[in-house]
Amino acid sequence: MIYDFDKVYDRRKYFSSKWAVKEVFGREDIIPMWVADMDFPVAQPILDAIFERAEHPIFGYTMIPPGVYESIIERLDRKFGWKVEKEWIMITPGVMPAVNAGVIALTEPDDLVVLQSPVYPPFWGTIEGNERKTGVNRLKLIDNRYEIDFDDLEKQFKVDGAKALILCSPHNPGGRVWSKEELVKMGDIVIDSGGVVISDEIHCELLLKGYEHIPFASINEKFAMNSIICFAPSKTFNIPGFHASVAIIPNEKIRDEFNKTRQGLMGSPGIFGLVAMEAAFRYGDEWLEQVLEYIEENVDYAISYIESNIPGIVPMRPEGTYLIWLDCRGLGLEPEELNEFFINEARVGLNAGATFGPEGEGFMRLNVGCPRSILTEGLDRIAQSVANLKGNAK
Ligand SMILES: Cc1ncc(COP(=O)(O)O)c(C=O)c1O
Structure with a gap:
């Protein structure tokens, strides 16, 4: 249509x-x-799925339908060649709640958590609001395009002892789609220094011609074992009001920490968020x-x-x-x-x-x-x- x-x-x-x-x-x-x-x-398939579910007149608590997991696994494989296991998938009610839970779960008060400024404003609150310290890795503006200051990133992790990087990939507000080379360089610096990457990939399917998104954890086993990847159908399919999102955590220990933390912080998306997510991923x-x-x-x-x-x-x-x-x-x-x-x-x-x-x-x-x-x-x-x-x- x-x-x-x-x-x-x-x-x-x-x-x-x-x-x-x-x-x-x-x-x-x-x-x-x-x-x-x-x-x-x-997309019409999202509306159709919502209307169909709305015809059943009871809206009680719900399990995550198996089809939601299937649609995520299938989509990540089809779009990015990233093979994800069901156990790695946490369904969350928004990317920012997941990033927030990630910061709390993986760092301690007073730890240095790095962001790449200028960046999506709530990242700042996630660090200071949880009594962590902000490490600002300023993006370099070169020929009207943002690039990463790797020397500074290295200093923040190797010398200053930063514990986590909140990565915005693709980047908001600069619109950069980080290349594999850039991601590898960042990941090596952070993880080889004992840090973790919380990667916000909410804009991962809004790509302009000629650009390819690479999920951070799909790059290699080391990155997978030391990261949380947050994404959602919300920006891609214009359904942020449903508050349905996904955190992928391949490392069982990190997953347990994340789960313990999230219990006190957030529930699941509502019924319609789950329905919309599955329809969007399958038919959008x-x-x-x-x-x-x-x-x-x-x-x-x-x-x-x-x-x-x-x-x-x-x-x-x-x-x-x-x-x-x-x-x-x-x-x-x-x-x-x-x-x-x-x-x-x-x-x-x-x-x-x-x-x-x-x-x-x-x-x-x-x-x-x-x-x-x-x-x-x-x-x-x-x-x-x-x-x-x-x-x-x-
Ligand atoms: C980079 C980034 N992360 C997260 C969000 C918000 O995500 P959510 O509404 O799922 O918390 C936005 C919204 O603009 C965003 O641009």
Whole structure:
């Protein structure tokens, strides 16, 4: 079936967080292009599975259906050639709860836990909020692309004694899809120093043409035995509201620690989350192919629009995700002024770069997972307000 991603839906009707612009940005007239969900209807097989389950009128506690495990094992093999055993799979109610449980299970208070800044804001809270210390491995911005500072990573693990790396793969906000070489180098540094990798791979299937995702634990036995891999159908199939995700933990000892920790922290996804996950993994690919085409076109469109029409903003081409990291330092505004400018002058709601860490100051994150008409209107507003800003500066 052919999906229509140009159609605009009124998402306010059902209290979409993304569209709660008055609450989030303080104004009604904002075009929201921030939190990572897409304004697109989901795959028909997901809807069919939900409707079918809803016809049975009892919604009590549920076991994890065997089909959920089968769909995960089958998908990871088919997509990444990664052979996963059922025992390794933990079904979790969100990737962040799993990352959080991983940090608590595998490290002690005051341990150094490393992240690669700028990075998805809740990573910071996962470390400090659990009384661990944050090791900041700053990404290097080279030719408008993020690269890893391996020397610094090595120092954090070998000299400073860091215990864990929270890896964002693919990377949010930079959209990097880490190469095998980069993953191997990172993994060797961390694991040979006695550390573990908690790899958040939630964006692993949102790949732009020419890029390949490699699950960290699929690389070799050493990596498998010293990592937790978190992923989900939520970003890929636009179903984050179902809170259904997966942690893969091949090492039995780590799995036991994780399980002990998670018992106090979280339950399982709800019934519909499990149903949606299985349907998405088994039957979602026709939709996924089409949505990736649409995203790629939106990325191309946004980048060429910004390059041609918005002086002072440099877009970073993502290799994965539907997020574009905008270098706005050329506008000459302080981080707080920049955020204000986007909200009150451009009237678009983007994520402020500074929330991704100090390295994100001067940047904004644009979500292009929306109908082209919304994207066009948002970009026009930014272009107009930048023109006004430049005009006023003369
Ligand atoms: C890198 C990353 N991890 C985790 C999440 C959130 O995952 P969940 O809602 O499953 O906790 C997001 C959402 O944007 C994300 O970008």
